[in-house]
Amino acid sequence: MTSRERLITVLDGNIPDHVPVMPDLSNMVPAKMTGKPFWDIYLYQDPPLWKAYMDCVKYFGFDTMVGIAGSGFDDITPENTDIKTAIVFKDEVKLITQKYEEANGKRRWFDRVDVYYADNPPSMWIDPHAIRIPKEPDKHEPVGEIRQWPEGEEMLKLMKTEVGDYGLVGSGCGSSLYVGSEKDIYAYFDDPQPFYDKRDRQLAVMEKRFAKYLALECKPDYIILGASGTLIHQTPQMVRELALPGIKKFSALAKQNGIYSHIHSCGPEKELVKMCAEETDLTCIDPLEIPPMGDCDLAELKKLYGHKLVLKGNLHTTTVMLHGSVADVVEASKKAINDAADGGRFILATGDQCGRDTPFENIFAMIETAKTYGKY
Numbered sequence: 001m002t003s004r005e006r007l008i009t010v011l012d013g014n015i016p017d018h019v020p021v022m023p024d025l026s027n028m029v030p031a032k033m034t035g036k037p038f039w040d041i042y043l044y045q046d047p048p049l050w051k052a053y054m055d056c057v058k059y060f061g062f063d064t065m066v067g068i069a070g071s072g073f074d075d076i077t078p079e080n081t082d083i084k085t086a087i088v089f090k091d092e093v094k095l096i097t098q099k100y101e102e103a104n105g106k107r108r109w110f111d112r113v114d115v116y117y118a119d120n121p122p123s124m125w126i127d128p129h130a131i132r133i134p135k136e137p138d139k140h141e142p143v144g145e146i147r148q149w150p151e152g153e154e155m156l157k158l159m160k161t162e163v164g165d166y167g168l169v170g171s172g173c174g175s176s177l178y179v180g181s182e183k184d185i186y187a188y189f190d191d192p193q194p195f196y197d198k199r200d201r202q203l204a205v206m207e208k209r210f211a212k213y214l215a216l217e218c219k220p221d222y223i224i225l226g227a228s229g230t231l232i233h234q235t236p237q238m239v240r241e242l243a244l245p246g247i248k249k250f251s252a253l254a255k256q257n258g259i260y261s262h263i264h265s266c267g268p269e270k271e272l273v274k275m276c277a278e279e280t281d282l283t284c285i286d287p288l289e290i291p292p293m294g295d296c297d298l299a300e301l302k303k304l305y306g307h308k309l310v311l312k313g314n315l316h317t318t319t320v321m322l323h324g325s326v327a328d329v330v331e332a333s334k335k336a337i338n339d340a341a342d343g344g345r346f347i348l349a350t351g352d353q354c355g356r357d358t359p360f361e362n363i364f365a366m367i368e369t370a371k372t373y374g375k376y
Helices: 003-011 028-033 038-042 049-060 152-166 182-190 193-215 236-256 270-279 298-305 317-322 326-340 360-372
Strands: 064-068 083-090 094-103 106-117 123-126 167-172 222-224 260-264 284-286 310-315 346-350
Touching: 003 152, 003 167, 003 346, 028 038, 028 049, 038 049, 038 106, 049 064, 049 152, 049 360, 064 152, 152 167, 167 260, 182 193, 193 236, 222 236, 236 260, 236 270, 270 284, 270 298, 284 346, 298 310, 298 326, 310 317, 310 326, 317 326, 317 360, 326 346, 326 360, 346 360
Parallel strands: 064 167, 167 222, 222 260, 260 284, 284 310, 310 346
Antiparallel strands: 083 094, 094 106, 106 123
C-alpha cells in the first residue's frame, strides 16, 4: 500500500497492511533540517514550512496528513495596504518585526511585535515591554522580500501535487478554541455573550467556506476542526457551548459528502474525545497526550471509543522521543500498538510535536516498528 492508501483504509475503518505511522514533525525538525535560520522559514517563506515539512516526510518515509489554511477560501476585505512591517531589532539569535502605518505624515506603530528566532519557532504578538524594547523603535530597517505563495484552491492543488502518495491534504473549517487565555476566562465569566456571538459569526463564515470546498474540483481529503489546547483554558462545559456546535455541524457535513474530519488538540483531551465519539461524526482525533502534558490513556480510549473514532497518538515527545534511547522508542511504540491497533482505527503518532533536537535514530525506530511490529 502507499501511504495515501494506508491512511484511507484506516480512516474508513478497515485494516491496512500495517499500522500507519505519523510522528509529529510539523515544525522544529523540518525547519532545522533546512540548515537555515528559522526566520527564513517562518518570516521569509524560503522555503515555507509546508515545503520543509514535506521534504522531512520524504526523508524519513512516514505517512502524513498535512493541512493548509482554509482562510484563502473566505470572502475577506483585503488587508490595509498602508500597513507595513519593519525589522526593529536583529542579532545572531533573533530578529523582531513590528507593523506600522502612516497617515497625514505621521507614523503609528502597532503595540505588539513578532519575535523570530534563528533556532526556534517564532513568538507572535508580544508586548514590547515584556522583552525590554521600546514601543516605538529608535531605529528600524525594511523586512525585505518575502516569498509569496498561492492561497485557496490554487494552494490546495499545489499541496496535493506535492504530497501525492505520501498521504492526505486537509483544510481548516472551524476551531475548538474560543477562550484561550486567563484574560478570556475573566471576560467569559463577566459576560459570555461576546463569546457566543463570536461562535455564531464563525459558524456563518465556516458554512460558506465548506460550501466552497464542495464546489471544488480538487476537494480537501479532510477538514480540520480543532485547535491546540482546547481544554487548557476552557472547561468541558465551555467546549460544549462554544466549540461542540461547530464540530457537530461540520463533521456531519463532511461525512455526508465523503470527506474525513480531524481534530488536533494537545493538552488535556479525554473529555473532548468523549464528546466527539458520542455526539459527533468526527473521523480522527489526536494527539492523546499522556500525563503530565495530557490526561489520556490510550488503552482506555481504545476500549471506550475505538469503534467510533480513529485514535492517533501518543508517544511522549520528551521522555521517549527526545531523551529516550532507540530501545525506549521501540518499547513505547509496541505498547501503543498493543493498546490501540486491534481492529484498526489507529495511527501510531507522537503526543504532539517532536522537539527540535529529537535524534533521527529515534524517529526511524518509531517508523520501522510500525512497519514491522504493526503488522495485522
